[in-house]
Amino acid sequence: MKSGEVSPASLHTTVLLHEVVRWLQPRPGGRYMDGTLGMGGHSLALLEAAGEGAELVGLDRDQEALALATRRLEPFAGRVHLFHLPFSRFEEALDEVGWERIDGAVLDLGVSSLQLDEADRGFSFIHDGPLDMRMDPDSGPSAEELVNTLKHGELARIIRVYGEDPLAGKIASAIVREREKGAITRTLQLAEIVRLAYPPKMRHTARNHPATRTFQGLRIAVNRETEELEHYLATIVGRLKPGARLAIISFHSLEDRAVKHAFRDAAKGCKCPPHQLHCTCGGVPEMKVLTRKPVAASDAERDANPRARSAKLRVAERLGPDGEEA
Known part of the structure; x- marks a missing residue:
C-alpha cells in the first residue's frame, strides 16, 4: 500500500468473519464465491484459510467497493475473479469463469461502513447528503x-x-x-x-x-434487495457441489425470515401441498440446515463493532442427488 493511502480494512469491520470461515471450511483447490464482496474482508479470510490453489469469484454493484477490494486481494491475483454485478446475477459470473459448481458461498446482506459513512451516498440519517441510497x-x-x-x-x-x-x-x-x-x-x-x-x-x-x-x-x-435475495435463494442451490456450504448474514427480520424459510424448504424435499397425506412429487432434500438457530456475534465483537449487534448468520450444506450427505 502506498504511503498515505487508507486501508480498506480501516474503512469497514467485517462482521462474523471467523464464524463464516469456520462454517464454510475452505480447503486447498476449492472454488468459492462472495456475492457481496464489499471491501473483501470475507473473501480475504476465506482465501487465507483455504490454502494453495483456492479461487474465488466476488461480486459487488458498488464500483468504489470493488476498487478497494481489488487492492486488498492483490496477494491472490490470478486466483480472484471480480465482477461489477449484483449478487442475484452470480450465474453470469460463474459462467464467465467456466465454473459449473462451487465449493462454498457467502452473502453478507448488510450495508457497508463505506456506504453509511459517506454522506454523498445518501444512506445515513446522521450525516446530511443527497437522498440517493443506490448501491450502484x-x-x-x-x-x-x-x-x-x-x-x-x-x-x-x-x-x-x-x-x-x-x-x-x-x-x-x-x-x-x-x-x-x-x-x-x-x-x-x-x-x-x-x-x-x-x-x-x-x-x-x-x-x-x-x-x-x-x-x-x-x-x-x-436497491430491490428483496427481489435480489429471492432470486439468489431460488438459484444458488443448483450451483453448489455436494458438501458445499452456503453462509448468509442478515441484519433484519425480513431478510432472516427469507433465508430461514428457503433453507427449511430446501431441507424438506417434498413440495406437495401441506394438506396432502402422502408425497407424490418424489422430491428429496437438497440442503441440510447446519444452524438450528442463527449464529450471533460474540459479546466482544458487538462491543467492538456496534453494527454487528443485529447480525444473524445461517448456514446450510448441499446434499447429494439422492438427498444423502456428501
Whole structure:
C-alpha cells in the first residue's frame, strides 16, 4: 500500500468473519464465491484459510467497493475473479469463469461502513447528503425519486413492509404533506420529517433514531434487495457441489425470515401441498440446515463493532442427488 493511502480494512469491520470461515471450511483447490464482496474482508479470510490453489469469484454493484477490494486481494491475483454485478446475477459470473459448481458461498446482506459513512451516498440519517441510497449510483431510481413521486399507499407499504415500522401510515402522510411544499432532496430533511411524525413520547423513548426504519425500507426498495435475495435463494442451490456450504448474514427480520424459510424448504424435499397425506412429487432434500438457530456475534465483537449487534448468520450444506450427505 502506498504511503498515505487508507486501508480498506480501516474503512469497514467485517462482521462474523471467523464464524463464516469456520462454517464454510475452505480447503486447498476449492472454488468459492462472495456475492457481496464489499471491501473483501470475507473473501480475504476465506482465501487465507483455504490454502494453495483456492479461487474465488466476488461480486459487488458498488464500483468504489470493488476498487478497494481489488487492492486488498492483490496477494491472490490470478486466483480472484471480480465482477461489477449484483449478487442475484452470480450465474453470469460463474459462467464467465467456466465454473459449473462451487465449493462454498457467502452473502453478507448488510450495508457497508463505506456506504453509511459517506454522506454523498445518501444512506445515513446522521450525516446530511443527497437522498440517493443506490448501491450502484448508475442504476435505477434514487430514494429522492421514490419519496417525491410515489403515492401515499405505496410509500406506506415500503415503510411498513420493508422498514417494519408500525407508524408507516403517519410517516407517509407527513412525507406527502412536506413534498407539497417543495421537493425532499436531503437525508437530514427526510430524517427530520420522520422524526416529527413520531408522537413526542415515542421520540423520547425510542431506542433508535425514529428515521431508522424508514431509511431501511427506502434502501431496500431502491436497491430491490428483496427481489435480489429471492432470486439468489431460488438459484444458488443448483450451483453448489455436494458438501458445499452456503453462509448468509442478515441484519433484519425480513431478510432472516427469507433465508430461514428457503433453507427449511430446501431441507424438506417434498413440495406437495401441506394438506396432502402422502408425497407424490418424489422430491428429496437438497440442503441440510447446519444452524438450528442463527449464529450471533460474540459479546466482544458487538462491543467492538456496534453494527454487528443485529447480525444473524445461517448456514446450510448441499446434499447429494439422492438427498444423502456428501
